Amino acid sequence: MxxxxxxxxxxxxxxxxxxxxxxxxxxxxxxxxxxxxxxxxxxxxxxxxxxxxxxxxxxxxxxxxxxxxxxxxxxxxxxxxxxxxxxxxxxxxxxxxxxxxxxxxxxxxxxxxxxxxxxxxxxxxxxxxxxxxxxxxxxxxxxxxxxxxxxxxxxxxxxxxxxxxxxAPADFEAPYLVGDLVEPGDLAVLVVPIDTAAPKGRLILPQVQVLRDLLDNDAMGLVVKERELKAALAKIPRPKIVITDSQAFLKVAADTPREVWMTSFSILMARYKGDLLELVRGAKAIKHLKPGDRVLIAEACTHHRQPDDIGKVQIPRWLRQYVGGELNFQWVSGGSFPEDLSPYQLIIHCGGCMITRREMLYRIQAAKAAGVPIVNYGIFLAYVHGILDRALEPFPLAKMEWEEDS
Amino acid sequence: MxxxxxxxxxxxxxxxxxxxxxxxxxxxxxxxxxxxxxxxxxxxxxxxxxxxxxxxxxxxxxxxxxxxxxxxxxxxxxxxxxxxxxxxxxxxxxxxxxxxxxxxxxxxxxxxxxxxxxxxxxxxxxxxxxxxxxxxxxxxxxxxxxxxxxxxxxxxxxxxxxxxxxxAPADFEAPYLVGDLVEPGDLAVLVVPIDTAAPKGRLILPQVQVLRDLLDNDAMGLVVKERELKAALAKIPRPKIVITDSQAFLKVAADTPREVWMTSFSILMARYKGDLLELVRGAKAIKHLKPGDRVLIAEACTHHRQPDDIGKVQIPRWLRQYVGGELNFQWVSGGSFPEDLSPYQLIIHCGGCMITRREMLYRIQAAKAAGVPIVNYGIFLAYVHGILDRALEPFPLAKMEWEEDS
The missing domain is CATH 3.40.50.300 (P-loop containing nucleotide triphosphate hydrolases)
Known part of the structure; x- marks a missing residue:
C-alpha cells in the first residue's frame, strides 16, 4: 500500500x-x-x-x-x-x-x-x-x-x-485492482469463458482492467478460455494467481493447483469498487436469514432483463431454497437507493460496474450505518458456489473476517 | 477460410x-x-x-x-x-x-x-x-x-x-483478425507498451479484439510489456506468433526468435479493416516518389493533433528526407475523401479505426480505380522501420506481393 x-x-x-x-x-x-x-x-x-x-x-x-x-x-x-x-x-x-x-x-x-x-x-x-x-x-x-x-x-x-x-470527486479511484497481488515479472492467468452472453468481438471491462493493471505493475497476463486452462497450466511456469469469471469457478478450481491463488474478477472488482471487508461481513449474514425476512436487491443500472435474470430470478430462487421458505424481496434499480434501509435484514447489490466507486462506497457505508449487512452479486455467488473461502485467500484481512465467527 | x-x-x-x-x-x-x-x-x-x-x-x-x-x-x-x-x-x-x-x-x-x-x-x-x-x-x-x-x-x-x-451493410465484418493464423491450443504473445499515450486503465481496442479473436479460435494470448518480453519468452513454450505495437517493433524483433512469426497490431488491423494486398502494393510505390510529387494524407477522424502528429509532422518529415526534397502534401480528414484522386502519386491513409470496414474498403477501391497507390499508417511505419518484410511473413499472398518487383 x-x-x-x-x-x-x-x-x-x-x-x-x-x-x-x-x-x-x-x-x-x-x-x-x-x-x-x-x-x-x-x-x-x-x-x-x-x-x-x-x-x-x-x-x-x-x-x-x-x-x-x-x-x-x-x-x-x-x-x-x-x-x-x-x-x-x-x-x-x-x-x-x-x-x-x-x-x-x-x-x-x-x-x-x-x-x-x-x-x-x-x-x-x-x-x-x-x-x-x-x-x-x-x-x-x-x-x-x-x-x-x-x-x-x-x-x-x-x-x-x-x-x-x-x-469526494466523482472519479476518485482505488489505486489497485490486482497490481498489489503480483510482483514484477509475475504471471497471472485470466480465465475468460466465451459464451452467448459475451459481447461480440470484445472482452468485458473488468477483464481488460485487470490486464492493464498487471502491465502497469510489470506483470503479465495469460488470457485463456476455461476449456484450454488445464492444458495451458501444464505448459507454462506456475502462475502467481488465476483469476476467473465466477461462472467457471468450479471447473477452474478443479484445474488450478491448490497452492496457486485463485479468485474471481467479481471479487477483484468488489475490492476495487467497494469495500471487500464489509461485503464479506454481508456474506456472513446470509446464513442468519429466516423465512419472512426482508431482502433488498439493488441494481445500479436498468439493464435489459434476461429470462433467467440474476437479480429477479436466480438469487431469490436460491435464497428461498436456502432458508426453506418465502422471503420478502424488494427491488430497486437505477439511481434510486432507499433512504431508510432499516427495514431490511440483508441488501444484495449488483457489482456496480456502471456507477462510480464513490457511489458504491456511499451505498455500502449507508448500509453499515443502518446496521444492515450488505453483499454484492459477485461475493454472493462465490458464497453460493462454496468457493468464497478459496477466492478470499489472496486477501488476508477479508479472509480473517470471513473465518471469524459472526 | x-x-x-x-x-x-x-x-x-x-x-x-x-x-x-x-x-x-x-x-x-x-x-x-x-x-x-x-x-x-x-x-x-x-x-x-x-x-x-x-x-x-x-x-x-x-x-x-x-x-x-x-x-x-x-x-x-x-x-x-x-x-x-x-x-x-x-x-x-x-x-x-x-x-x-x-x-x-x-x-x-x-x-x-x-x-x-x-x-x-x-x-x-x-x-x-x-x-x-x-x-x-x-x-x-x-x-x-x-x-x-x-x-x-x-x-x-x-x-x-x-x-x-x-x-454493403455498414456493419459487415471481416471474419478473421488473427484467428486464421492460429490452431486450437496455440499461444500468441501480445506486446503492449504502456506509455503516456496509453489510455488510463484500459487497453486499446485492437489489442482487445485480437485477444478475443484468439479465444474465439480456442487459442490463448499472453499479454506483456516490451520490457518483460524477453524474460517471458525464456519461460514459456515457443509461441505461434508475437504481435506487437508498431512503436516497439525493433526491440520486439530483437527479442523474438527468428523462427517465430512476428507482426504488428496495425498489420492485423490493415488486413481486417482494409485490403492488405492493395496496401502492400501501395507501400511498394513509396520508393518511386520524387520531389514535387503530390501526396494525399487522409485521416478518417478529426482527432486532437499532438505536437509531433504522425500525419501532419512525422510522415511528411520522413518522406522529405527519403526523397531528398519537398513534396506537395495535401491533407483531408473526417468524412471528406476527394472524388478525384488522379492528381496524387500516393495516398497515405490512417488505420481507419473510427470508420467501418466498408468505408475503408471503398476508399482503397477508389484509389485502385484511379490507379493511385494507397498505403496506411501501419504499413507505412512498418516499411519505414524496415520491418515490413518480417511483419508480412504470416501472410503469404501479401509477402509474395511485397517481394514481387514493382
Whole structure:
C-alpha cells in the first residue's frame, strides 16, 4: 500500500484552529495512534503529507496543515501556504473547535475552498466534552452542514467517513485492482469463458482492467478460455494467481493447483469498487436469514432483463431454497437507493460496474450505518458456489473476517 | 477460410434472367473458373449457396438463384423461393441481359428488394458483345444506376466491386483478425507498451479484439510489456506468433526468435479493416516518389493533433528526407475523401479505426480505380522501420506481393 504512487491517492487536507483536534481526528479516521509530530507552534510552516489508509476510502494522503493554522502563521504567508495546499487538495475537512466556533479564520478558509471548488466537510469536534448545543448556530454561521464528532469516543466517525465519500470527486479511484497481488515479472492467468452472453468481438471491462493493471505493475497476463486452462497450466511456469469469471469457478478450481491463488474478477472488482471487508461481513449474514425476512436487491443500472435474470430470478430462487421458505424481496434499480434501509435484514447489490466507486462506497457505508449487512452479486455467488473461502485467500484481512465467527 | 462460419459472411444474392450471365459474373468476381452446376433449366428449385472469396470484400456467400430465375419457376412458387432467398440476403446483384433489358421480372424483383430494404447493385452484362448503347434507357426503366460490365473481358468488374462495397451493410465484418493464423491450443504473445499515450486503465481496442479473436479460435494470448518480453519468452513454450505495437517493433524483433512469426497490431488491423494486398502494393510505390510529387494524407477522424502528429509532422518529415526534397502534401480528414484522386502519386491513409470496414474498403477501391497507390499508417511505419518484410511473413499472398518487383 505504501508503494501506491501519491498521485493516485485521494488528497484530504485537514484545516482548523490549533486546538480543534485535527491530529486526534486523523487518528480516529485511520484507527491508529500516530506520534504527534510537534506540539510547539511555529516549528514549521510547511504542511505535512501523510500517506495512510482510511477504510473504506482506501489509501489517501492526509495533509496536516498544523503549520499554517490560525496561530501557526499570520497574514500573507499563511495565505500563500494555504493556497499551495489547496492546489493539491481533492477534499477538505474543516475542524471546528467548540471553544471558538466559526470566526474569521473559518470563514476565510471556506471562501478560499469555494473559490478553488474544493468540497469541504465541516465537523464539530470534542462533542464528548463540549456537547453539541451550539450546532445549529455554527451551521448557520458557516452556511453549511456541520457534523458533530468525537475523535476520542469515535462518535460520528462512521458518519464522517460517509460524508467524505459523498464529497469526494466523482472519479476518485482505488489505486489497485490486482497490481498489489503480483510482483514484477509475475504471471497471472485470466480465465475468460466465451459464451452467448459475451459481447461480440470484445472482452468485458473488468477483464481488460485487470490486464492493464498487471502491465502497469510489470506483470503479465495469460488470457485463456476455461476449456484450454488445464492444458495451458501444464505448459507454462506456475502462475502467481488465476483469476476467473465466477461462472467457471468450479471447473477452474478443479484445474488450478491448490497452492496457486485463485479468485474471481467479481471479487477483484468488489475490492476495487467497494469495500471487500464489509461485503464479506454481508456474506456472513446470509446464513442468519429466516423465512419472512426482508431482502433488498439493488441494481445500479436498468439493464435489459434476461429470462433467467440474476437479480429477479436466480438469487431469490436460491435464497428461498436456502432458508426453506418465502422471503420478502424488494427491488430497486437505477439511481434510486432507499433512504431508510432499516427495514431490511440483508441488501444484495449488483457489482456496480456502471456507477462510480464513490457511489458504491456511499451505498455500502449507508448500509453499515443502518446496521444492515450488505453483499454484492459477485461475493454472493462465490458464497453460493462454496468457493468464497478459496477466492478470499489472496486477501488476508477479508479472509480473517470471513473465518471469524459472526 | 472455408471454416469461416457462414453466419459471419456477407450474403450476396445474384438475380437475373437465365441468359444474363450470372455464372460468368460469379467467376469474374471470384477470379475463378467454377464448374457450372447444371445447365438444364428446372433441375432444382433451390438456390445454391456458395462460400467463396471476393477480394477485397473477403469471404462471402454467393447465392446463385439459377433455379428461380425467370424461366426456372413460375408464379407463386418462384415468389415463395425468392422471398426465402431475400430473408438471407445482405446485398443483391441484379444482372440485366442486353437482349431483354428491364421487364416485368426485373421490376418485380426490384420492388421485392426495396420492400425487404436490401441494397441492390444493377449491372448490364455482356457489353463486350452487346455494347452499352441502351444504358441510359435501362437506368430510366429500372429507376437506378446500372453498371456496364463484361464478365468475359473483366471490363467494369473493379467498379462493380466498388459498388458492392458501397452498397454493403455498414456493419459487415471481416471474419478473421488473427484467428486464421492460429490452431486450437496455440499461444500468441501480445506486446503492449504502456506509455503516456496509453489510455488510463484500459487497453486499446485492437489489442482487445485480437485477444478475443484468439479465444474465439480456442487459442490463448499472453499479454506483456516490451520490457518483460524477453524474460517471458525464456519461460514459456515457443509461441505461434508475437504481435506487437508498431512503436516497439525493433526491440520486439530483437527479442523474438527468428523462427517465430512476428507482426504488428496495425498489420492485423490493415488486413481486417482494409485490403492488405492493395496496401502492400501501395507501400511498394513509396520508393518511386520524387520531389514535387503530390501526396494525399487522409485521416478518417478529426482527432486532437499532438505536437509531433504522425500525419501532419512525422510522415511528411520522413518522406522529405527519403526523397531528398519537398513534396506537395495535401491533407483531408473526417468524412471528406476527394472524388478525384488522379492528381496524387500516393495516398497515405490512417488505420481507419473510427470508420467501418466498408468505408475503408471503398476508399482503397477508389484509389485502385484511379490507379493511385494507397498505403496506411501501419504499413507505412512498418516499411519505414524496415520491418515490413518480417511483419508480412504470416501472410503469404501479401509477402509474395511485397517481394514481387514493382
Amino acid at each position: 505504501l508503494d501506491t504512487p501519491r498521485g493516485n491517492r485521494l488528497h484530504i487536507a485537514l484545516f482548523g484552529r490549533r486546538n480543534a483536534g485535527k491530529s486526534s481526528l486523523i487518528n480516529a479516521l485511520t484507527n491508529q495512534e500516530l506520534a504527534v509530530v510537534s506540539s510547539i507552534p511555529g516549528t514549521t510552516t510547511d504542511p505535512v503529507f501523510k500517506s495512510m489508509e482510511i477504510l473504506p476510502l482506501g489509501p489517501v494522503v492526509l495533509i496536516d496543515t498544523a503549520g499554517i493554522d490560525d496561530i501557526g502563521e499570520l497574514g500573507a504567508l499563511r495565505i500563500k501556504k494555504t493556497l499551495e495546499v489547496l492546489r493539491k487538495t481533492d477534499l477538505a475537512i474543516l475542524v471546528l473547535d467548540p471553544g471558538y466556533g466559526v470566526g474569521d479564520y473559518e470563514l476565510e478558509l471556506k471562501a478560499r475552498l469555494a473559490e478553488a471548488r474544493i468540497p469541504v466537510v465541516a465537523v464539530l469536534n470534542k462533542i464528548d466534552v463540549a456537547g453539541r448545543a451550539n450546532l445549529a448556530e455554527l451551521e448557520q454561521s458557516l452556511g453549511q452542514k456541520v457534523l458533530p464528532v468525537s475523535a476520542k469516543t469515535r462518535q460520528g466517525i462512521e458518519e464522517l467517513k460517509r460524508e467524505l465519500i459523498k464529497a | 472455408l471454416d469461416t462460419p457462414r453466419g459471419n459472411r456477407l450474403h450476396i444474392a445474384l438475380f437475373g434472367r437465365r441468359n444474363a450471365g450470372k455464372s460468368s459474373l460469379i467467376n469474374a468476381l471470384t477470379n475463378q473458373e467454377l464448374a457450372v452446376v447444371s445447365s438444364i433449366p428446372g433441375t432444382t428449385t433451390d438456390p445454391v449457396f456458395k462460400s467463396m472469396e471476393i477480394l477485397p470484400l473477403g469471404p462471402v456467400v454467393l447465392i446463385d438463384t439459377a433455379g428461380i430465375d425467370d424461366i426456372g419457376e413460375l408464379g407463386a412458387l418462384r415468389i415463395k423461393k425468392t422471398l426465402e432467398v431475400l430473408r438471407k440476403t445482405d446485398l443483391a446483384i441484379l444482372v440485366l441481359d442486353p437482349g431483354y433489358g428491364v421487364g416485368d421480372y426485373e421490376l418485380e424483383l426490384k420492388a421485392r428488394l426495396a420492400e425487404a430494404r436490401i441494397p441492390v447493385v444493377a449491372v448490364l452484362n455482356k457489353i463486350d458483345v452487346a455494347g452499352r448503347a441502351n444504358l441510359a434507357e435501362l437506368e430510366q426503366s429500372l429507376g437506378q444506376k446500372v453498371l456496364p460490365v463484361s464478365a468475359k473481358t473483366r471490363q467494369g468488374i473493379e467498379e462493380l466491386k466498388r459498388e458492392l462495397i458501397k452498397a
